Amino acid sequence: MVNRNDVAHRAGVSVAVVSYVLNDGPRPVSDTSRQKVLRAIEELDYRPNRVASALRSRRTWSIGLVVPDNSNPFFAQLAHAIEDDAFSRGYSLLLGNASGDRAREQNYLETFQDRRVDGLIVVSNRPSAELARNYDAAVPLVVVSDHSVAGLPSVSTVKADNSGGARNATEHLVRHGHRRIACLLGPRDSAPAIERHAGWKQALGDAGLDAAADLVRWTTFTRSAGHLSAVDLLSGANPPSAVFAATDHQAFGVLRAAADLGLRVPDDVAVIGFDGIAEADYSVPRLATVKQPVTDIAARAVELLLRDRRDTVGVHEVFPLTLLARGSCGCPDPRSTSSGQTVAATAVG
Template identity: 35%
Template sequence: MTVSRVINNTGRISESTRARVKQVMEELNYVPNSMARSLVKQETKMLSLLITDITNPFYTTLARGAEDTAMRNGYKLLFGNSDEDYAKERDYVDMVLSTRADGVLFAPAGDGSAEHLRMLQRRNVPFVILDREVPGIEADHVLGDSREGARRLVEHLLDLGHTRIAMVGGRQDVSTARLRYAGYLEALKLADIPFDPALVHDVGYTAVEGMAFVDDLLSAEAPPTAVFAANNFLALAVIRALRVRDVRVPDDLSVVCFDDFGESIALDPFLTVARQPAYEFGSLGMQLLIERIQGAAGAAPRKIVLPSELVVRQSSAAPPGVV
């Protein structure tokens, strides 16, 4: 008990015993057992961040934002990676529940994550949802302006003179994929361009393979002159697929996408993108989470929508034949 008082600076301790305790702690390399403490305090000072793709710079940057903010508030952060896979996500939720994290920053794999989020709700584990909304779940959110951003990207292509614009989208059980699709449609509608379903292909956000449809696009009667990819990895996959087929970007075909790549890594940023403030996704989300844990937040769920920024680079240009 006396030791506990010294460690936590609580109660009254004479300077002499305090010193003695500290010295013995030093001698024995004593480190308090945080599990024992958590067991009685019913609080772990551990938070958890679940992302869907640890190789995507959007998420690693987000992770840094979350970690920095957690650290500053005296929390440790546990990372997890669901790989866009509901089964892994479920395992991760089990783990979070059994380790009794004080809260979770949750980037859901998709609409099917509702079940997992409800598990958290039932156990009263506070959480904040990042990046993707999940129908049926009321909670704090930090989101991007997927619809708006998509519209702006497509409008950028329209402004350049494109009229046949293909879209490569994510799985339709992911809210951002739906909204980006909606933004795409909206831009076409506003410009009075007829919608051609043959130009739209949905693959997973990480589907680097499965680019066979590119052949269909290219060999179509009226092939597209531009492609809007719903995220950064899809754009890369498309560009690689085009290169294999000797299609030049942007000379033959323009490509734009959502999400940038890490600035620290890219030497020659090439893609025209809607850049999302990834770091802020993490730091703001963490802030909301900590407020909620500490009871500083009202009952009503809060929703933060972060604007994206249109960054025009070389991958988008006027369609062939147009000056």
């Protein structure tokens, strides 16, 4: 088997220099020497012993990611973006799907920590105080979607401006002339759902409209829940003329409900979702949605996870969102070319 001595001999450098190149430190290596080592590695088809390297460096070059439900297109998109960014930095990603089960989420946390991953990213809709009870502070942690990580001052958080995005969506529906706007949300203990409810309520209050309790449905972030809730709302004695859904997943359920009830979108009921998943561009009409900057959120989460471990104070960042006004809210639907590319979409900040 080819070893580091062989690589060093072929490159004409010391074994220590080969080690510095493979481990990206701890000492700098000149570009000339680095290129010699990389060329020798390629010529000899050398594959480092990652297990031995991990034991020496105390790094596994792996990151654990736990998501609430990877069947949800938004979480699948976010996981893919995190994996891409981690891979570009030389890290492998271990994915755990909690499937909405808190015990399962805890199990993944413990399993990844036992495997000594170099860091954990947890995308969680539950109160993050529960994370503190299952977390080993020796493993860096970044939480996506919540900013209140109680008892964990060193933990960084990354999230979208849930309240602001919901407020903008509701204000947009008000500008279309709607006065009775329903709100579909997730579980009552979900931080994003609570914040999106607050944004919807604020927008109605600012417009002098009633955020009536009968317009709100606390449910789950699924298409079926969106469908059932919308059927209930739209078939009532005093149905809303517009619906803001806390996720695109739920909004697709609303579109299906409208069709089942013989209602036209947006003429009889306008719909705006939240997340900006790719599928929103393929419904009929196209789904208006509040788009999250998934790539930026993913890159920042990985960056914060891998920052200098001597930084003991957590960083908390909120990303602004963009409202994509499309056919389902009453705006002109963007056209597509013969290749399927969108020609003109209306974006409202």
